[in-house]
Every structure is written in C-alpha cells, then in structure tokens.
Amino acid sequence: MKRLKRRILDEATVIGTDILKVDNFLNHQVDVEFLTEIGAEFYKRFGPEQVTKILTVESSGIAVACMTAPFFKTPVIFAKKVESRNLVDDTYSSEVYSYTRDKTYRIHVSRNYLSAHDKVLIIDDFLANGKAAQGLIDIVNQAGADLVGVGIVIEKGFQEGGNQLRLSGVKLESLAIIADMNENRIIFQNGDTDADYAD
Amino acid sequence: MKRLKRRILDEATVIGTDILKVDNFLNHQVDVEFLTEIGAEFYKRFGPEQVTKILTVESSGIAVACMTAPFFKTPVIFAKKVESRNLVDDTYSSEVYSYTRDKTYRIHVSRNYLSAHDKVLIIDDFLANGKAAQGLIDIVNQAGADLVGVGIVIEKGFQEGGNQLRLSGVKLESLAIIADMNENRIIFQNGDTDADYAD
Secondary structure, eight states: OHHHHHHHHHHOEEETTTEEEOTTTTSSEEOHHHHHHHHHHHHHHHTTSOOOEEEEETTHHHHHHHHHHHHHTOOEEEEBOSOOTTOOSOEEEEEEEETTTTEEEEEEEETTSOOTTOEEEEEEEEESSOHHHHHHHHHHHHHTOEEEEEEEEEEETTSSHHHHHHHTTOOEEEEEEEEEEOSSOEEEGGGOOGGGGOO | OHHHHHHHHHHOEEETTTEEEOTTTTSSEEOHHHHHHHHHHHHHHHTTSOOOEEEEETTHHHHHHHHHHHHHTOOEEEEBOSOOTTOOSOEEEEEEEETTTTEEEEEEEETTSOOTTOEEEEEEEEESSOHHHHHHHHHHHHHTOEEEEEEEEEEETTSSHHHHHHHTTOOEEEEEEEEEEOSSOEEEGGGOOGGGGOO
C-alpha cells in the first residue's frame, strides 16, 4: 500500500534495529481518516470472504480493527491481555510472549462472542515474531471458528512470524513489509526503491 | 440517549453493586455501527466547539474515541498506561488510581501530540470515581491546551467523579447516567421509567 509506505518513510522512527515507532498515525496518535483507507484496503483483500467477526488484541490493534469493521459490517472483538475483575465468564485463552515488553501475558476472549459458526478475520497493527497472531489463531481454533485470514498493517519481514504463518497455510495480508531497517533507512520487501512510494 | 439506555437495560450485567459489564457492545465485543451513533451524539453535544484533538486512554476508550473522531475530523490520541520501551520521548504524565484493578498506574502522552494550540475533547467509555478523567485533564493542562469538555458513554452517577467534574466547571456530557444499580435492576438518573427507553 503505497501511501502507507510513504508515511512510514516520512514519519516513522527506528530505534536500534528492532523498534519501529509509528506513533504519529497508528500507535499513539491515531489518524482515523488514514486508518479508514487502511480498512478499505483490508476489505479489498478479504472482502469476498464472508467475515462475521473481526478479532484483535488490546490495545493498539483496536483502532485499526474499529476503522476496518464498518467495511465488513461486523463487530470487533478485542482480546483482553490481563486477568481483570470485569472478565469473569468462561473464556478462550492463550499465552503470548511479548519481545517488546519482555514478558508473557495471557489473552482472553469470552466464549459468548466466538463460536463454531464464526468466520474470523484477525487484524493487528504489527507482526514481528508472530506470537500475538498465533495466540489469536489459537483462540479461533478453540472456538471451532473458521479463520478467514490475518490482516496486518506493518510486518517486520526480517523476523520470522510472517513466514511461519504463510507456511502454515494462513492467508496473511500485510500492507507494508519491512525487509530491513536501521536508524538511517527503512527498506521494504520486493526491492522497491524510494521512488515507488512517491505521493 | 435512549437507545443506549435500552441496550444497557437489555444487555448489561451488574456484578455486586459496583461493576457494570457491557461487554456485548462496548468493552470486549465492540458494535462499531452503534458506536458510530454514539459518536454522532457526541458531535451533536460538542460539535459547535472547535475541537482539534480527541484524547482518551487505552484500552477501552480507544474504540469509542475512534468512532467519534470522524465527525470532528480530528485525530485521536490515546494515553498509554505503562512505561513502554516504545515510548521514549518526553511525555506529559499523570498518576491514576484504578478502583477496578486496585492499582495505581501512570498515563503518558507524548509532547509531540498536544500543545497550547490544541482544543481537546476527552472521550471515555466509563466515568465512576473520575480518576482517569482527572488524569487526562491534568495532561491537557500540562500541555497548556484548552479543554473543550469530557464526553462519557456511561456515568456511574452514584459515584462522585461526575459531580466533582461538573462542580469544577468542566462541560461533562454523559450519554447515560446510572443513579443506582444492583444485580436485579438498573435505575437511570432523572427518575425515568423503563418505558422511556422503549425501542
């Protein structure tokens, strides 16, 4: 998605070789108009499938999922990350290790909101090692629901999560795939040059 | 907002005298179409003001804020709740005590996204003791920005947060105010009867 890549080049900050900050439009300040374009792009890629639920995980997946859901005319379910006094029902749950925060947490989805009748599209802002996506897929499987696919805004193609999902047969659509990055440059997959992302 | 009150009566679960679960459309499963109606209602109430930023706090405020922002044509900023390796800039920050989770956390907003030129509308899903709203107002004040007001989906009117804000001169608009609740009934403020919330 050309405009997304352009904005990553113009607005993202790389810290070390691992952290990509896109706080300007995705992870802290949210450009809802731009996220609506992103939602339209996910619809173009997954729209022919009969999606009944969009599943994400709190918190930074919520904005993308909410701006995408109106195209599919489905609700969003966001998996919750911690035990909470407010989530007392029986849940589907899965353990996820976060490299960014260097800790393991458990994600939960109430059994009320996913069933074997659902066709689920997983949406998230980032895919790196793929642990969060795998946890969400685990929850879809526990529910006996169909997994339509996984839609990701930015994939770190130099980490293994994306390829593991593709090899396992998951339909994965990442709108921008970063092949390599450091504090001076960001290279997208497919050998595209900077000129490919002109406005 | 009549349809909201109707849905609370039909779909919410009260646990004890303090916890109201609206996981069916607001806090876990998100009905984005309904939240768009809620956004339209906030626009009706705050639209005449020149809002430049909508401010909320992760995570359950994000969905409401994102479905509201398109009416105001502004970005959303969500305050982050924990120290994170990804938030290294100078930030405005404030301490918030959560009764629900019985712990104190710190909320942060990057100085890049709020300034003295901004007119800020705070949006959140719940208001009870008002600690989260006060923390967000503290951040707006640190930025030297103007506070347009606070828009809340559900206010627990039997707790003190709402009245404290009103007494301090904040324009507070809560779309449903619960005067009293227990596991058998929910009473809204203004002495409305159940019939007032018919479809």
